[in-house]
Every structure is written in C-alpha cells, then in structure tokens.
Amino acid sequence: MIALASYAVSESNSRGRVHAEPSPGIRSEFQRDRDRIVHCTAFRRLEYKTQVFVNHEGDLFRTRLTHSIEVAQITRTIARVLALNEDFAEAIALAHDLGHTPFGHAGQDALNACMKAYGGFEHNLQSLRTVDVLEEHYAAFDGLNLTHETREGILKHCSRANAAQLGELGRRFIEGTQPSLEAQLANLADEIAYNNHDVDDGLRSGLISLADLDAVAIFATRRREVEAQWPGLAGRKLVHETIRRMINAMALDLIDKTRSNIAAAGIVTLADVHRAPPLVAYSDALLPQLRELKAFLREKLYLHYQVLRMTDKARRIVRDLFDAFMSDVRLLPPQYQLRARADQPRAIADYIAGMTDRYAMKEHRRLFAVGEIH
Numbered sequence: 001m002i003a004l005a006s007y008a009v010s011e012s013n014s015r016g017r018v019h020a021e022p023s024p025g026i027r028s029e030f031q032r033d034r035d036r037i038v039h040c041t042a043f044r045r046l047e048y049k050t051q052v053f054v055n056h057e058g059d060l061f062r063t064r065l066t067h068s069i070e071v072a073q074i075t076r077t078i079a080r081v082l083a084l085n086e087d088f089a090e091a092i093a094l095a096h097d098l099g100h101t102p103f104g105h106a107g108q109d110a111l112n113a114c115m116k117a118y119g120g121f122e123h124n125l126q127s128l129r130t131v132d133v134l135e136e137h138y139a140a141f142d143g144l145n146l147t148h149e150t151r152e153g154i155l156k157h158c159s160r161a162n163a164a165q166l167g168e169l170g171r172r173f174i175e176g177t178q179p180s181l182e183a184q185l186a187n188l189a190d191e192i193a194y195n196n197h198d199v200d201d202g203l204r205s206g207l208i209s210l211a212d213l214d215a216v217a218i219f220a221t222r223r224r225e226v227e228a229q230w231p232g233l234a235g236r237k238l239v240h241e242t243i244r245r246m247i248n249a250m251a252l253d254l255i256d257k258t259r260s261n262i263a264a265a266g267i268v269t270l271a272d273v274h275r276a277p278p279l280v281a282y283s284d285a286l287l288p289q290l291r292e293l294k295a296f297l298r299e300k301l302y303l304h305y306q307v308l309r310m311t312d313k314a315r316r317i318v319r320d321l322f323d324a325f326m327s328d329v330r331l332l333p334p335q336y337q338l339r340a341r342a343d344q345p346r347a348i349a350d351y352i353a354g355m356t357d358r359y360a361m362k363e364h365r366r367l368f369a370v371g372e373i374h
Contacts, residue, residue: 005083007267009180015148019141029147030088036144037091040137042098042130043068048356049097050104050314061201064097067193071096074251075189079182081255089182091146092153096190099126101353102360103314110318111352118345124157126353128169134350153183177274181258184280192250195293196243202301203239210239216296218289222246250286257283314357317364321352324367331367 004010011029024032037043046065062070072093079089100123101107112121128151132143146154152169163170172179199219202208213219222245226238233241261279265272273279282290301307325332325348329340332351339347355363 002080002083004085007181007262007270007273008084009088009149009182009270010085013270017145017147019145021145028087030085030091030150033146033150034087034091034094036146037095037098037131040098040131040135040144042135042354043094045354045356046097048358049100049102050107050357061204062197064100067197068094068097070193070197071186071190074192074247075186078185078189078251078255082181082185082258084182084185088149088153089186091150092183092186093189095127095131095150095154096156096186097123097127098130098154099123099128099353101318102355102357103311103318106311106314107318107360110315111322111349114319114322115345115349119162120159121349121353122158122162123353124155125162127154129350134354149180152179153186156183156187172274178276178278179274180270181273181280184278188254188280188282192247192254195290195297196247196250198297198301200239200243202297207304207306208300212300213296216293218246218249218293222249250282250290253283253286254280257281317360318352320364320368321360322348325351
C-alpha cells in the first residue's frame with residue numbers, strides 16, 4: 001500500500017459523518033463512501049442518462065454511467081501517482097453526476113429555467129441533495145450519510161446564495177478557499193474524460209471526421225505519432241490509439257504541473273491545500289491546445305444541427321413535464337405528492353432530475369400522447 005502524502009485526505013483528518021456510525025471494519029471510511037455510491041439507485045440510473053447522444057440513439061455511445069466509470073479510472077490512476085487518497089478520489093468521481101437530469105446539459109438548462117422563480121436548479125447541488133436526502137436505504141437516516149469530505153468534493157460548483165444555506169459545507173464558496181486535492185483532481189479528470197470521449201463518440205456518430213480533426217493540434221499530433229509507428233493503421237484502431245495517447249498526454253501534463261504547484265506553494269498539510277490557490281492544473285503550454293479542442297467540440301459536435309434537434313426536443317419534454325405537474329400535483333407519483341406538500345416545485349425538480357432519458361420520454365407520452373394510459 002502506498003503511503004499517503006501529508007496533505008492528502010485521510011481518516012485521521014476527516015471531519016466524519018453527520019450521523020455517527022460504527023466503524024466499517026475491514027473497509028476504510030472512504031471505501032464505505034465509494035461502495036454506498038456504487039450501490040445507490042441514482043448511480044444505476046446513470047446507465048440510461050445522456051452524455052452527448054440520447055440513450056435511444058445508439059448502444060455504443062457513452063452514458064453518464066460509463067462516463068463516471070471512466071472519470072473514476074483516470075482519477076484513481078493520477079491519485080496513486082500523487083500519493084493522494086485513491087478511495088476518496090474515486091468516490092467523488094463516481095458520485096459527481098448523480099444529480100444530473102435526463103438529456104444532459106439541455107435537460108439541466110431547461111429544468112433550471114423552470115425553477116428560476118423557485119431557487120433554480122444546479123446539478124452539483126442536486127448530486128449533494130441526492131446523497132444527503134433523496135436516497136432511501138438506511139433505517140437510521142435519509143440519504144447515504146457520506147463523509148464531509150466526499151460531500152464537499154461532490155459539490156464542485158455552487159452559487160453564493162445556495163452556499164449560504166449549506167452551513168459549513170458551503171463556506172468555501174463564500175470564503176474562496178479550495179477543496180481537497182482529491183476533489184480538484186476529480187474535477188479535471190472529468191474534463192479529461194469527456195473531452196476525449198466526446199471526440200470518440202463524435203467520430204463514431206459520423207458527425208465529425210478525422211479530416212475535421214486535422215485542425216486540432218492535440219489530436220493531429222497524436223495521430224501522426226500513431227501513423228508513424230503503425231503505417232496503414234485505420235478505422236477504430238487508429239482512433240483508439242490516438243485518443244489513448246491524448247488521455248496519457250493530458251494526465252502526464254496534469255501530474256507534472258500539479259507536483260510543481262504543490263512544491264512551489266510549500267504545501268505540507270491539508271489546511272495548506274485549503275488556503276492555497278487551485279493546485280491541480282495543466283501547464284501553460286497545454287492549455288491553449290485544450291481550449292482549441294473544446295472550441296472544436298462545441299462548434300462541430302455540440303452545436304451540430306442533428307444534436308440540436310434532439311436537445312430541443314429534450315428541453316420541450318422537461319418543460320412540458322414540469323408545467324403539467326405544477327398545474328396538477330395529483331399527476332405526480334404518490335411519494336412525490338407527499339414531498340410536494342412541503343415544496344411542490346422542488347419535489348417536481350427531484351422527480352424530473354431522477355428520470356432517465358427513456359423514462360422521461362415515456363412519462364411525456366403518458367401525459368400528452370392520445371391513447372397512452374399507463
């Protein structure tokens with residue numbers, strides 16, 4: 001077992017759980033967090049939630065579940081190299097999308113617009129709400145009762161207004177302090193995963209081509225490396241060999257720059273991490289290439305007319321569902337009708353956010369399609 005760095009999160013510097021529990025015995029506290037996340041209902045639902053392409057558009061595209069597993073793999077690998085807490089970092093990575101709506105960012109934007117007059121909707125905050133309140137497994141408490149550190153890591157972004165309502169957990173968004181290195185790492189591992197795998201899915205879909213990617217330096221450079229080593233290689237093998245080199249290049253750059261930042265800032269303790277500026281980062285040399293890649297994906301993939309057609313439908317489905325349930329709360333399932341007595345808009349948001357893509361489409365047909373009664 002690799003010894004943890006002095007500034008890593010550990011059981012000795014953890015702030016524990018809201019509800020005290022007996023020791024997990026053969027597991028660490030952060031292994032328990034990870035295992036609870038893997039076994040929770042919201043995690044299973046990620047299998048049928050959109051990454052870029054809606055679930056019914058093809059079986060080979062990434063979903064929120066496969067994306068989360070890929071983020072966890074990258075996070076854990078880099079955490080081990082940096083002597084950080086692997087189990088803790090993996091727990092954050094696996095939980096980071098638990099509160100995401102169906103239909104990806106289009107669904108999130110639509111639900112946020114619906115909730116504008118009722119406090120808005122933030123998927124990071126919804127992920128926290130999922131593990132704190134909505135999961136129903138344990139007799140002694142609602143939610144999963146995760147450690148303070150895992151909950152803090154899940155909450156990557158939060159408005160100051162919402163942070164003010166979260167007490168100690170929201171303080172860093174008000175004071176401008178940083179989360180653990182493991183949380184910072186999971187955040188950037190998320191970026192490494194989706195940038196590379198959106199390229200892969202975009203190529204698989206035919207919406208972007210290898211010729212298009214010749215204009216993207218970080219891809220074109222790795223493709224030339226592959227072709228030099230394997231002349232004549234083509235198809236899926238060429239794509240995979242190129243993308244694996246891109247992931248490796250980003251990860252190695254991140255490791256080197258993060259080590260340099262930690263040393264330059266004189267980081268010794270976890271408290272030092274909280275007081276320092278963000279430490280997990282890419283080098284100045286790589287950042288322009290990453291910006292170029294993101295701009296390419298936005299222009300050529302996310303704003304492609306075929307993607308926009310589906311996301312427009314997705315926004316309409318979310319708006320229609322929200323409006324229908326606001327107009328008549330009796331249309332909600334019984335358990336959400338009970339929640340709606342305290343806060344109807346938030347109960348509706350909880351219900352919609354928990355839906356998979358296909359369930360949302362089916363629920364929309366139940367409510368609006370003539371002949372659908374079940």
